Amino acid sequence: MRRIVCHCMEPVAPSGSPVRHPVRLRLDDGQRALQAELRAFLAASIPDEFRRTVANPDYLPRDAHERAVAFCRELHARGWFVPHWPAEHEGGGRPIIEQVIIREELAYAGAPLVNSNGTNMLAPVLFQSGTPEQQAQHLGPIARSEVMWAQGYSESEAGSDLAALRMTAVRDGDHYVLNGHKTWTSNGRLADWIFVLVRTDPDVKPQAGISFLLVDMRTPGITMRPIRSMTGYPTFAEEFFDDVRVPVEHRVGAEHDGWRVAKALLNAERTNITRAAQAQRFYDELVEWLHAQEGTRLDLRRDPLVREQLAYLAERIAVGRALSYRIAHLQAAGALTPALASLSKLFWSSFAFEIKDVGTRILGPGGLLMPGDADALVDGHFAEGLLLGLLHQIGGGTNEVQRNVIGEAGLGLPREPRA
Numbered sequence: 001m002r003r004i005v006c007h008c009m010e011p012v013a014p015s016g017s018p019v020r021h022p023v024r025l026r027l028d029d030g031q032r033a034l035q036a037e038l039r040a041f042l043a044a045s046i047p048d049e050f051r052r053t054v055a056n057p058d059y060l061p062r063d064a065h066e067r068a069v070a071f072c073r074e075l076h077a078r079g080w081f082v083p084h085w086p087a088e089h090e091g092g093g094r095p096i097i098e099q100v101i102i103r104e105e106l107a108y109a110g111a112p113l114v115n116s117n118g119t120n121m122l123a124p125v126l127f128q129s130g131t132p133e134q135q136a137q138h139l140g141p142i143a144r145s146e147v148m149w150a151q152g153y154s155e156s157e158a159g160s161d162l163a164a165l166r167m168t169a170v171r172d173g174d175h176y177v178l179n180g181h182k183t184w185t186s187n188g189r190l191a192d193w194i195f196v197l198v199r200t201d202p203d204v205k206p207q208a209g210i211s212f213l214l215v216d217m218r219t220p221g222i223t224m225r226p227i228r229s230m231t232g233y234p235t236f237a238e239e240f241f242d243d244v245r246v247p248v249e250h251r252v253g254a255e256h257d258g259w260r261v262a263k264a265l266l267n268a269e270r271t272n273i274t275r276a277a278q279a280q281r282f283y284d285e286l287v288e289w290l291h292a293q294e295g296t297r298l299d300l301r302r303d304p305l306v307r308e309q310l311a312y313l314a315e316r317i318a319v320g321r322a323l324s325y326r327i328a329h330l331q332a333a334g335a336l337t338p339a340l341a342s343l344s345k346l347f348w349s350s351f352a353f354e355i356k357d358v359g360t361r362i363l364g365p366g367g368l369l370m371p372g373d374a375d376a377l378v379d380g381h382f383a384e385g386l387l388l389g390l391l392h393q394i395g396g397g398t399n400e401v402q403r404n405v406i407g408e409a410g411l412g413l414p415r416e417p418r419a
């Protein structure tokens with residue numbers, strides 16, 4: 001299999017350049033050594049059962065999840081699980097370029113990284129808005145893969161229009177009392193804790209009356225039910241909250257200021273920094289499969305349509321990778337805008353589906369058989385990826401919603417009328 005080459009990323013602004021954040025693609029000797037060390041470790045250490053889970057590392061059965069946790073702890077022991085976190089919070093203290101190198105290699109190899117809700121979503125929010133006590137309580141267990149997190153934003157009537165959420169939190173002394181329902185919670189069945197958006201003031205405009213709370217899933221009054229998605233995995237859960245008491249000190253940010261916290265978290269969720277490596281992995285598997293058909297009736301390597309499609313995919317991966325590097329640079333500089341985060345989310349969720357769509361067309365009917373089927377081509381990887389690709393166009397905000405953000409926040413178009 002060919003290997004992704006990470007060339008990133010030293011921002012350089014040539015004088016007079018109209019481009020504000022160009023990226024020079026270059027690694028120094030130390031970074032190449034890190035890359036080589038990682039490749040050697042991953043080639044020897046990823047359990048075989050995970051090598052095909054590049055498409056769905058988040059959605060594992062419980063026993064596989066536990067083996068994935070063990071792998072993540074091994075990564076952490078080497079400083080590669082949360083490489084960019086500061087050392088005082090058990091991170092590797094590495095610069096952004098090394099974080100990108102590590103993340104790309106892990107994604108390409110299919111490393112089963114658990115708890116993205118904790119590492120990629122909640123942690124950036126805690127670094128930005130958490131109290132020292134919240135940071136001390138939660139960051140270490142996330143780094144050590146000891147506590148799994150879920151995201152409790154969506155409700156039955158609050159998805160794209162998230163500010164319409166109804167779950168209430170009423171102040172009672174030094175606690176909030178929560179009542180309501182959350183749904184589509186990725187990995188809810190594995191979660192120890194959940195961060196939720198709740199309505200703390202019903203008498204103001206919707207965005208102004210929301211707070212952001214951290215809730216221990218073992219608190220009395222929480223009922224969780226798994227929901228199986230079309231992939232066959234128990235991908236989601238829903239949770240019912242009946243008079244659930246949550247200490248006030250578990251609120252992140254000021255009371256009623258949860259919308260600001262929630263939006264910062266969504267930006268972190270939408271950057272998609274590892275998608276280029278995952279797409280490259282699919283691409284390489286497809287090309288490898290084509291070469292393996294040499295001399296058979298499935299040898300399509302001279303088919304002009306197939307060649308054109310492969311060239312198109314390669315071009316999109318290159319463009320997307322440059323976008324991801326730029327996002328990483330802006331994120332590290334604290335300069336990532338919501339419109340650019342949405343652009344990245346839109347690009348990658350569209351392309352993640354497209355590459356599997358093209359792949360299954362090239363593979364033919366055998367490419368549409370799921371993992372476990374004896375006749376499945378490329379281990380059913382593309383078929384499964386196609387289904388997950390559909391989910392990814394909805395999760396984290398639908399493609400239509402991303403287009404609205406790009407139009408309104410990025411291009412200054414008038415806001416769409418609210419119903």
Ligand SMILES: Cc1cc2nc3c(=O)[nH]c(=O)nc-3n(C[C@H](O)[C@H](O)[C@H](O)COP(=O)(O)OP(=O)(O)OC[C@H]3O[C@@H](n4cnc5c(N)ncnc54)[C@H](O)[C@@H]3O)c2cc1C
Nearest residue numbers: 151152153154159160184185186391394395396397398400
């Ligand atoms: C894989 C996956 C993982 C998820 N994980 C989580 C999670 O961990 N935690 C969590 O809280 N939620 C999660 N969700 C839920 C997700 O955030 C919502 O499904 C999403 O925000 C859409 O909301 P909805 O399903 O209510 O659809 P709706 O908001 O009802 O949208 C229905 C359709 O209308 C379109 N639409 C709605 N409003 C507009 C508009 N203003 N302009 C144009 N089109 C519009 C949408 O694009 C969509 O096509 C997940 C969903 C998926 C698929």
